[in-house]
Amino acid sequence: MQSDLELLRRIDKGDEDALGELYDLYYKLLSRFVLGNTHDVQLTLEIINDVFMVVWDKAGSFRGDSAVSTWMLGIAYKKSLKASAKQRRLLPLDAVAEVTDDGAIEKLIRDQEIRKVMTKLSPEHSAVVELSYYFGYSYMEIADILACPENTVKTRMFYARRMLRSLLEA
Amino acid sequence: MNQEHDYVYNLLPWYLNGSLHENDTDRVNAHLTQCEACTLALQEEIKIAQQLQREPSAMRQLLAQKEQNFARLKTQLEQPRNTPKWRVNIPQMAALILFAGFLGFFGARLDNDREYVTLSSTEKSDAAVLQVMFQPSTTEGELRQLLMDTDVKLLNGPSQKGVYRLQLPEGVEIDAYTKRIREHPATRYVEVELN
Numbered sequence: 001m002q003s004d005l006e007l008l009r010r011i012d013k014g015d016e017d018a019l020g021e022l023y024d025l026y027y028k029l030l031s032r033f034v035l036g037n038t039h040d041v042q043l044t045l046e047i048i049n050d051v052f053m054v055v056w057d058k059a060g061s062f063r064g065d066s067a068v069s070t071w072m073l074g075i076a077y078k079k080s081l082k083a084s085a086k087q088r089r090l091l092p093l094d095a096v097a098e099v100t101d102d103g104a105i106e107k108l109i110r111d112q113e114i115r116k117v118m119t120k121l122s123p124e125h126s127a128v129v130e131l132s133y134y135f136g137y138s139y140m141e142i143a144d145i146l147a148c149p150e151n152t153v154k155t156r157m158f159y160a161r162r163m164l165r166s167l168l169e170a
Numbered sequence: 171m172n173q174e175h176d177y178v179y180n181l182l183p184w185y186l187n188g189s190l191h192e193n194d195t196d197r198v199n200a201h202l203t204q205c206e207a208c209t210l211a212l213q214e215e216i217k218i219a220q221q222l223q224r225e226p227s228a229m230r231q232l233l234a235q236k237e238q239n240f241a242r243l244k245t246q247l248e249q250p251r252n253t254p255k256w257r258v259n260i261p262q263m264a265a266l267i268l269f270a271g272f273l274g275f276f277g278a279r280l281d282n283d284r285e286y287v288t289l290s291s292t293e294k295s296d297a298a299v300l301q302v303m304f305q306p307s308t309t310e311g312e313l314r315q316l317l318m319d320t321d322v323k324l325l326n327g328p329s330q331k332g333v334y335r336l337q338l339p340e341g342v343e344i345d346a347y348t349k350r351i352r353e354h355p356a357t358r359y360v361e362v363e364l365n
Contacts, residue, residue, distance in 0.1 A: 016244060016247065019243075019247075020240065023236075023240050023243070027233075027236050027239075027240075028229075028233065031229060031232040031233070032225070032226075032229060035226060035228055035229065035232065036226075039228075041228050041231050041232060041235075044228075044232060045232065045235060045239050048239065049239060049242060049243045049246065052243055053243070053246060053247075056247060082318070114218060114221040114222060115221075115226055118222075129222070130222065132183045132184060132187055133183065133186075133187065133215075133218065133219040133222045133223075134219075134222050134223060136187040136188070136189060137187075137189065138184055138187075138189035138190070139184055139189075141189075154180050157180070157183055158180055161183070161215070164218060165214070168218075
């Protein structure tokens with residue numbers, strides 16, 4: 001199997017097979033990440049292809065400062081934000097943070113309510129949660145992907161945890 | 171103590187996924203032995219993380235459509251290699267563009283021509299700004315699509331002579347980006363605005 005960088009070099013030369021290999025490698029990862037931000041299958045499919053169009057156009061300018069996966073997740077994040085803003089399907093933070101009461105956390109978790117709850121987080125917050133809990137990235141790596149300071153990642157996580165708890169207990 | 175508690179509490183998600191540096195991991199371990207609140211918070215987060223590990227049901231749909239989606243991507247790639255993937259086919263409406271002023275535009279100083287009707291919120295920026303005239307047949311929808319596809323922000327426009335001011339994204343190479351927009355079939359005239 002070729003390295004990601006080698007694939008990018010081939011893509012830069014217009015090799016569609018190399019793009020296909022990269023697509024195979026990262027389709028699932030991008031699907032999961034974008035779906036976590038948009039909660040919409042059709043939109044996710046479109047955004048994944050938008051990401052690969054950027055890869056196709058800019059493979060030659062990738063400097064290798066980060067992992068290729070980090071670079072692609074960063075592109076996917078920006079595309080997700082833009083699409084979500086356009087669709088206006090996500091609740092603003094203020095609308096989410098106020099739910100309180102009754103600690104029925106066990107029951108709700110058993111019922112897999114977590115997915116519903118995640119749809120109520122903003123893309124900025126759900127990205128941090130998914131990248132940490134599902135993808136296992138460090139906060140430094142997440143800062144790299146989201147192109148924001150490390151403290152911003154910590155702050156977003158702090159509020160996301162609070163909102164998750166609040167919503168799960170509702 | 172409170173400071174230490176806050177510090178550790180904020181690190182718990184990354185303690186959980188094992189991505190902390192060793193010294194932070196030690197610090198969390200030490201705190202957990204004496205802080206019931208953080209221990210409980212950690213237990214809750216373990217449960218949340220376990221739930222998030224499960225694939226959402228929509229993932230099945232996405233995985234099933236992988237080949238089909240790649241085929242769509244390949245169709246998109248059939249456009250020339252270095253052209254942006256804009257699909258602006260400029261057919262109908264010229265309502266936004268006052269093309270009548272186009273010929274007179276070249277001799278005029280644009281600085282005197284700033285009474286714009288704003289299409290979106292007006293913002294000032296230090297980033298490079300382009301002055302752009304579009305083809306007369308460009309529709310508002312096509313214009314908005316172009317802005318979205320290129321990450322260019324509409325500052326204001328059109329002027330009386332049909333000129334829009336577009337702000338480039340930060341960090342792009344101005345000449346290359348300007349060339350890219352100039353080559354777009356929807357644009358008729360593109361110049362970098364001088365400060």
